[in-house]
Amino acid sequence: MLYIIGTGLWRGDDISVRGAALCRKCAYVYLDEYTRAFDPAELEALEGIIGKKMVRLGRHELEEGLTFLNQAKDNDVALLVPGDPLVATTHITILMEARKRGVRVEVVHGSTIHSAIVGEAGLHIYKVGGACTIPMREKCIRPYSTYDKIAENCARGLHTVVFLDTSPEKQLAVKEALEIMQEIERERGKGIFADTSRIVVGCRMGSQEQELAYATVDTLKEMRLPLPCTLIVPGKLHFSEEEALALISKG
Ligand SMILES: C[S@@+](CC[C@H](N)C(=O)[O-])C[C@H]1O[C@@H](n2cnc3c(N)ncnc32)[C@H](O)[C@@H]1O
Known part of the structure; x- marks a missing residue:
């Protein structure tokens, strides 16, 4: 068995x-x-x-x-x-x-980052679209499909849970992940990962060092964040979601 x-x-x-x-x-x-x-x-x-x-x-x-x-x-x-x-x-x-x-x-089954981060950020789980992952540069994949999945969810007003690539040797850091997406942003130009776009990050969720923040891409790139991390690109926000995000807003 x-x-x-x-x-x-x-x-x-x-x-x-x-x-x-x-x-x-x-x-x-x-x-x-x-x-x-x-x-x-x-x-x-x-x-x-x-x-x-x-x-x-x-x-x-x-x-x-x-x-x-x-x-x-x-x-x-x-x-x-x-x-x-x-x-x-x-x-x-x-x-x-x-x-x-x-x-x-x-x-x-076990508790999972997929629902934990959405709930703790105060976002509505029934407004979450398909999830995606930002791959490491080492994999030599330019993640257009990740960007396009987020854009597709945004167009439908849905939130996107974005995992960061991991391997036994390395975990992708938020700064590097955002830089990768900003390279595609410069080509696609939909404003999802503009310097001033506001994104949720959940770090080492469920641990003593858990951090949850809602901040601009620029601010997130400067923060020291314990790994592993997951992002949420918010879609259309309900007023109660806006209130919840204001409570974890940084800068
Ligand atoms: C391949 S997914 C596996 C998810 C796992 N099966 C689950 O249900 O939680 C691994 C990625 O999820 C995210 N992740 C997993 N656990 C996390 C946690 N406790 N805090 C923040 N991010 C986490 C990270 O982006 C990590 O690289």
Whole structure:
């Protein structure tokens, strides 16, 4: 049996009681360290709660190798994933592959940045359009599609949750992410990432160092913000959303 378990927003003890209990009974426990970095102290706390060490898996094993699926034919196997396992990951492939191979599989969902940042900023979740990611420069992709997705949401008055790329080696910082988008802004010219455009940023949400701010692109580029971070490009604001954003406004 394969259990795909979300560890929740940030802390080691954000895992659900059921998720932790399942890990304790599993013969093999793996951790996805590719889709979001785990803070070392929180990782230790999580291992304390589940009473065992986790084997860390990188991109290759999660997207192609999938050897843990073979183990799950005859053993209880847990795959732990930061946040919710099916939000902003490609792990739906693991779920489908397990079903195709006849491996029994269950998903234990977790709290996720996708809803946490929207709610804490005071924005209405039913006004959120499709999410997108700003990739690192190292990937040599000019993210026109990211810009266009945000523009499409804005045109419909919807908010856009924008994830920043991550890998075990590096997490994309807000300043660099905004510079990347401003290069496209200069070509597209819709004013989404103008120096004076106001954007929400949520940093290390769910941790003691959590920061939430609503500020201009110029101001955000100058702020020291703890990683990981997520942006929200607001669409048309309801007056109650305007009031909420005023409470986290910086500059
Ligand atoms: C590939 S997504 C995975 C999301 C995860 N599955 C979830 O449900 O929360 C990883 C990106 O989400 C954002 N992120 C995840 N957790 C965060 C947090 N606690 N605070 C701020 N941003 C976060 C960052 O942009 C990070 O690079």
